[in-house]
Amino acid sequence: MKRIVVASHGSMAEGMKNTIELFAGHDNDVDYISAYTKKNDDLNETIDKLFSSFNDDDKVIIFTDLKGGSVNQRLTVKAQNNQNIFIIYGFNLPVVIEAILTKEEITQEYIKNLIQIGKDSLGTIDFSKNESKNDDEDFFN
Template sequence: MKKIIVASHGNMAEGMKNTIELFAGHNNNVSYISAYTKKDDDLTETIDKLFDSFDSDDKVIIFTDLMGGSVNQRLTVKAQDKSNVFIIYGFNLPVVIEAILSKEEVNNEYINKLVDVGRTSLGTIDTKKNAVSSKNDNSDFFN
């Protein structure tokens, strides 16, 4: 079974949860870790419990907010030598939704494809080009 983990420092993961569920629906195979948000939380314990819930045939995709951050580091250490666990850092909303909704087999090739989705979903809008004309005609906005 495919499992998705969204993990961040602070409340970013929890905030993403609301938006992800709006677009992709509630999914019991998606878990969220918002590290360092409560005084009594123990990140190591949270990660240990999470990994204990994985079956050997699960394919797990973990999204972390920041490469080299403590959340990423602890999850990476725990995932070492587990061929069924994949970690993507620097996630964004489109890549997480893609991972949740996709029916593709989770493997290294698919993970690289997800990273490409994340990259291509980041861009800029030329507001000068798309500015509304004096006729208030914005029909070419999406072109």
């Protein structure tokens, strides 16, 4: 079974949860970790509990906010001997939604394609191209 985890420092993961549910619905198998948001939370305990919920045949994609951050480091250490767990750092909303909605098999090749989708979804709007136009219809062309 496909499993998705969104993990961050602070409340970023919970904020993503609200937006993800808006676009992808509430019936997705997604876990969220918002580290360091409650005084007595133990990140290692939270991670241990999460990993104990995984089955041997689960394919797990874990999204973390920062490469080398404590959340990323602890999840990486825990996952390092499991070939069915993939960790992507520096995630964005389009890439997480793609991972949730895909019907593709989760493989290393799929993960590479998923990262490219994340890169392709980052950009800027070039206002100089349409200086003379003020037509909403042309905005997305």
